[in-house]
Amino acid sequence: MEVILKEDFASLGYKNDVVKVKPGYARNYLIPRGIAVLATESNKKVLAENLRQAAHKAERIKNEALSLAERIGSLVLEIPAKVGENGKIFGSVTNTQLAEALRVQGFDIDRKKITINDDVKMIGEYKATLDLHREVKHTITFRVVGE
Numbered sequence: 001m002e003v004i005l006k007e008d009f010a011s012l013g014y015k016n017d018v019v020k021v022k023p024g025y026a027r028n029y030l031i032p033r034g035i036a037v038l039a040t041e042s043n044k045k046v047l048a049e050n051l052r053q054a055a056h057k058a059e060r061i062k063n064e065a066l067s068l069a070e071r072i073g074s075l076v077l078e079i080p081a082k083v084g085e086n087g088k089i090f091g092s093v094t095n096t097q098l099a100e101a102l103r104v105q106g107f108d109i110d111r112k113k114i115t116i117n118d119d120v121k122m123i124g125e126y127k128a129t130l131d132l133h134r135e136v137k138h139t140i141t142f143r144v145v146g147e
Contacts, residue, residue, distance in 0.1 A: 001020065001021060001022065001023040001026050001038075002018055002019070002020050002021075002038075002039035003018070003019060003021055003026050003030055003031070003036035003037065003038060003039055004016065004017070004018050004036060004037050004038075004039050004043055004044070004047055005017050005018075005019060005035065005036050006034060006035060006036055006037060007034075007035060009030075009035055009036075010112075014134045016047060016050070016051060018039050018044070018047075019036075021036075026038070061133065062133050062135060062136065065132040065133035065136040066133075066136055068107070068132055068138075069130070069132055069136055069138040071107070072102075072107060072130070072138060072140060074141070075105065075140060075141075076125075076140075076141045076142065076143055077098065077101040077102065077105070077140065077141075077142040077143070078101075078142070078143050078145050079093050079097055079098070079101055079142055079143070079144050079145070080145055080146070080147045081093060081123075081144050081145070081146065081147065082146075082147055083123060083146035083147070087122050087123040087124075087146075088121060088122055089120070089121060089122065089123065089144060089146075092119065092120050092121055093116065093120040093126075093142070093144055094111075094116075095111045095112075095114040095115070095116060095128070096111045098111070098114050098116070098128055098140075098142060099111035099114055101142070109130060109132075113130060113131040113132065114128055114129070114130055114131075115128060115129045115131065116128045117129060120144060122144070123144050123145065123146060124143070124144060125141055125142070125143050125144075126141070126142055126143075126144065127139055127140070127141055127142075128140055128142060
């Protein structure tokens with residue numbers, strides 16, 4: 001069954017994407033929650049018209065995401081953590097801590113758009129991916145240091 005996403009959904013795709021899902025998932029989860037609508041011919045035509053009209057705005061949003069990625073550049077964040085013996089940290093570093101560190105640097109990025117590539121359990125340097133736009137992904141480096 002094909003549906004049109006009305007908002008970004010992590011496991012399926014981005015707003016206005018036409019995706020194929022199982023009928024039960026669409027009928028019982030996506031459509032009742034307002035995440036998607038059925039991809040009928042009329043809904044596809046409405047989508048095409050909306051996309052045509054929104055193309056200029058989408059280009060501006062993409063350019064803003066590109067400029068944000070450029071401003072972030074090769075920024076290296078330092079995340080303080082409590083450290084035990086052998087450089088092992090208590091707990092782990094989360095995307096919430098990275099979002100707060102970026103906010104301190106002047107970049108307001110939602111924690112849901114940050115993906116840490118490795119398990120962070122030791123002091124050292126790690127990488128995270130920022131999902132700034134559907135076509136703009138930016139990798140940042142962060143260093144875990146002891147408090």
